[in-house]
Amino acid sequence: MAAVGRLAGVSQVTVSRALSDPSKVSPETLARIREAIEVTGFVPNAIAGALASRRSMLVTALVPSITNIVYATMVKAFSNRMREHGYQFLLSETGFDPEEEERIIATVLSRRPDAMLLTGIHHTAQARKMLLGADIPVVEVWDITDSPVDLCVGFSHAETGRAVAEYAVAKGHRRAGTVTAGDARALRRKEAFSRRFTELGGTVLAEIDHDGPATLARGREGLARLIDMAGFAGGFVHCSSDVLAHGVVIEAHARGIDVPGTVAVSGFGDQDFAAQIEPPITTVRVDRDVLGRSAAEAVLARIGKRPDVPTVTDVGFEIITRGTA
Amino acid sequence: MAAVGRLAGVSQVTVSRALSDPSKVSPETLARIREAIEVTGFVPNAIAGALASRRSMLVTALVPSITNIVYATMVKAFSNRMREHGYQFLLSETGFDPEEEERIIATVLSRRPDAMLLTGIHHTAQARKMLLGADIPVVEVWDITDSPVDLCVGFSHAETGRAVAEYAVAKGHRRAGTVTAGDARALRRKEAFSRRFTELGGTVLAEIDHDGPATLARGREGLARLIDMAGFAGGFVHCSSDVLAHGVVIEAHARGIDVPGTVAVSGFGDQDFAAQIEPPITTVRVDRDVLGRSAAEAVLARIGKRPDVPTVTDVGFEIITRGTA
DNA sequence: GCGCGCAATGTATGCGCTTTCAGAACAAGC
DNA sequence: GCTTGTTCTGAAAGCGCATACATTGCGCGC
Numbered sequence: 001m002a003a004v005g006r007l008a009g010v011s012q013v014t015v016s017r018a019l020s021d022p023s024k025v026s027p028e029t030l031a032r033i034r035e036a037i038e039v040t041g042f043v044p045n046a047i048a049g050a051l052a053s054r055r056s057m058l059v060t061a062l063v064p065s066i067t068n069i070v071y072a073t074m075v076k077a078f079s080n081r082m083r084e085h086g087y088q089f090l091l092s093e094t095g096f097d098p099e100e101e102e103r104i105i106a107t108v109l110s111r112r113p114d115a116m117l118l119t120g121i122h123h124t125a126q127a128r129k130m131l132l133g134a135d136i137p138v139v140e141v142w143d144i145t146d147s148p149v150d151l152c153v154g155f156s157h158a159e160t161g162r163a164v165a166e167y168a169v170a171k172g173h174r175r176a177g178t179v180t181a182g183d184a185r186a187l188r189r190k191e192a193f194s195r196r197f198t199e200l201g202g203t204v205l206a207e208i209d210h211d212g213p214a215t216l217a218r219g220r221e222g223l224a225r226l227i228d229m230a231g232f233a234g235g236f237v238h239c240s241s242d243v244l245a246h247g248v249v250i251e252a253h254a255r256g257i258d259v260p261g262t263v264a265v266s267g268f269g270d271q272d273f274a275a276q277i278e279p280p281i282t283t284v285r286v287d288r289d290v291l292g293r294s295a296a297e298a299v300l301a302r303i304g305k306r307p308d309v310p311t312v313t314d315v316g317f318e319i320i321t322r323g324t325a
Numbered sequence: 326m327a328a329v330g331r332l333a334g335v336s337q338v339t340v341s342r343a344l345s346d347p348s349k350v351s352p353e354t355l356a357r358i359r360e361a362i363e364v365t366g367f368v369p370n371a372i373a374g375a376l377a378s379r380r381s382m383l384v385t386a387l388v389p390s391i392t393n394i395v396y397a398t399m400v401k402a403f404s405n406r407m408r409e410h411g412y413q414f415l416l417s418e419t420g421f422d423p424e425e426e427e428r429i430i431a432t433v434l435s436r437r438p439d440a441m442l443l444t445g446i447h448h449t450a451q452a453r454k455m456l457l458g459a460d461i462p463v464v465e466v467w468d469i470t471d472s473p474v475d476l477c478v479g480f481s482h483a484e485t486g487r488a489v490a491e492y493a494v495a496k497g498h499r500r501a502g503t504v505t506a507g508d509a510r511a512l513r514r515k516e517a518f519s520r521r522f523t524e525l526g527g528t529v530l531a532e533i534d535h536d537g538p539a540t541l542a543r544g545r546e547g548l549a550r551l552i553d554m555a556g557f558a559g560g561f562v563h564c565s566s567d568v569l570a571h572g573v574v575i576e577a578h579a580r581g582i583d584v585p586g587t588v589a590v591s592g593f594g595d596q597d598f599a600a601q602i603e604p605p606i607t608t609v610r611v612d613r614d615v616l617g618r619s620a621a622e623a624v625l626a627r628i629g630k631r632p633d634v635p636t637v638t639d640v641g642f643e644i645i646t647r648g649t650a
Numbered sequence: 651g652c653g654c655g656c657a658a659t660g661t662a663t664g665c666g667c668t669t670t671c672a673g674a675a676c677a678a679g680c
Numbered sequence: 681g682c683t684t685g686t687t688c689t690g691a692a693a694g695c696g697c698a699t700a701c702a703t704t705g706c707g708c709g710c
Contacts, residue, residue, distance in 0.1 A: 011690050026688060041458055046435040047381060048666035050372050051695050066401055072392040088432065091416045107413065110371035133366050216601035250603060276541035278575060336660055341698065351658060373696035376665045
């Protein structure tokens with residue numbers, strides 16, 4: 001930067017000003033500086049800038065899995081909005097493990113991000129302490145709580161389960177099974193479904209739970225086990241994701257079982273393929289774009305010290321009725 | 326850090342050493358420092374560390390789309406390997422536009438990453454200049470070239486197209502259509518397919534090209550247009566991705582067209598669902614884990630100044646024969 | 651007992667910026 | 681002509697660490 005200044009006949013400070021706020025330097029000086037930057041190929045050192053200004057212009061996001069499209073779309077909306085305000089974006093994967101999340105939070109905080117997005121509301125005590133100590137906006141997404149670390153934008157997983165149970169009963173179903181895979185939130189959806197379905201007079205014959213990610217194979221296997229091992233002869237199948245629901249539909253077809261006549265299926269997520277396969281999947285939609293953008297807005301409001309920041313935002317969900325249930 | 330030192334009765338340097346190389350500090354001192362860190366909740370400032378040491382311990386990856394599972398899995402393998410060596414991971418999205426990529430490279434370089442992964446081999450002249458000027462390992466992936474910026478790990482897209490054409494002809498097909506969506510690489514696969522298919526005596530009746538991401542809807546529409554607008558009555562359909570191929574299969578089913586009897590379909594990517602749907606998709610597999618890991622190895626070898634770094638690595642591909650062709 | 655080497659620690663410096671604070675030059679107002 | 685305000689620029693300090701170099705203390709061999 002000093003070298004650029006020499007070339008332009010000004011001091012290093014003036015170059016700094018030209019870069020951060022061009023209106024602070026005279027037009028002629030600005031032109032000379034710009035030319036000098038061009039000639040030298042100067043790329044400012046954001047690390048030094050961050051150290052001096054105590055603003056890293058970096059926001060970090062922690063997601064359980066970067067290959068899961070559900071988180072990816074949410075995080076994309078978040079990062080796009082933040083980028084419009086000049087922030088860069090550090091993505092880390094926690095893999096569903098709070099201990100791992102804690103370690104990652106520690107290393108991530110060492111980069112002194114200006115804000116942080118976390119997926120989920122359950123963190124270790126030490127993690128909460130570090131987050132509070134960091135004194136930056138923290139937004140927890142994809143779930144909802146009354147006592148967030150700082151900000152929270154999400155929806156109630158239990159509520160989706162209950163809503164699906166009520167939907168199933170309203171459609172006349174009295175027998176159900178569940179196929180679940182993934183994280184603790186998927187389990188909460190399932191449990192809420194089962195409880196509500198039972199409350200309303202239905203019977204949950206079996207619950208098939210998988211550890212690890214939802215795959216088509218696990219969906220197929222889920223229905224197979226419901227039928228072969230739990231004697232499930234027909235009824236409603238609550239799946240914790242569209243992928244599992246798709247697998248259930250495939251397995252039903254392979255066995256010549258009518259969907260939704262004999263087996264009705266619900267998914268979760270409203271992924272791209274849900275509307276396209278045959279029959280299209282009845283599912284729960286959460287607007288992940290809105291969620292990501294709302295999270296960004298909340299963070300930006302905090303950073304801008306705007307006072308009207310709602311601490312907790314419920315973005316809700318919607319049951320999309322299609323062909324499978 | 327100085328405060329931690331005071332509490333532990335040592336100087337700031339000793340704390341620094343305790344953190345970066347515990348063996349340089351006596352066991353008793355180390356214990357006192359660790360305790361002081363615990364008490365104060367000290368989180369080292371990696372920004373200051375990076376400025377002083379000129380090593381940011383940050384690697385950046387640029388992908389066209391973070392929501393595309395194909396890039397996500399590759400990048401995940403890369404980042405996992407890099408994390409084992411203490412590197413953190415900055416992910417940016419370029420959106421298929423070289424100009425945008427150039428801007429992003431500039432801002433990303435301002436963070437002084439220790440290495441950089443780029444998707445694709447086509448960059449603006451200015452981008453290449455900046456990358457060379459940054460004097461860090463740069464690895465271009467997901468394509469292959471003889472003249473990489475620095476390192477290259479990938480495969481030949483044209484080669485996959487030719488291989489599929491030869492496969493189709495070997496299966497007895499003489500008429501074909503193509504459905505393509507996505508980036509320039511998808512187009513290269515298609516063009517190589519069409520050229521080779523024609524060379525071998527076949528006829529390509531129509532090529533349906535979409536701008537933008539591959540979706541099931543575009544796959545369905547692709548087959549519909551081949552049939553309704555190009556008079557495609559049967560033959561081989563080359564799809565530039567598994568998602569499109571899936572869409573073609575769905576549309577064929579909806580129209581009562583036999584797959585693979587009347588219409589044979591090939592995809593690309595070997596995604597999770599390809600093996601699970603009915604009939605399972607014949608596709609081109611590229612080992613994205615190996616690709617990501619190889620890219621990381623190449624970068625680590627460069628950083629470690631190991632001399633035996635192969636500049637260009639071809640990870641190849643494989644045609645997976647399944648039910649659709 | 652002396653010098654030597656090694657382990658453990660400290661001092662000083664600077665990484666490349668941003669941020670005060672201060673000064674210079676100039677126009678406007680009385 | 682003097683003050684006052686405004687615009688532009690520069691000098692100096694310091695952000696929180698890592699690194700080079702210096703210092704201390706100790707055990708060892710002779």
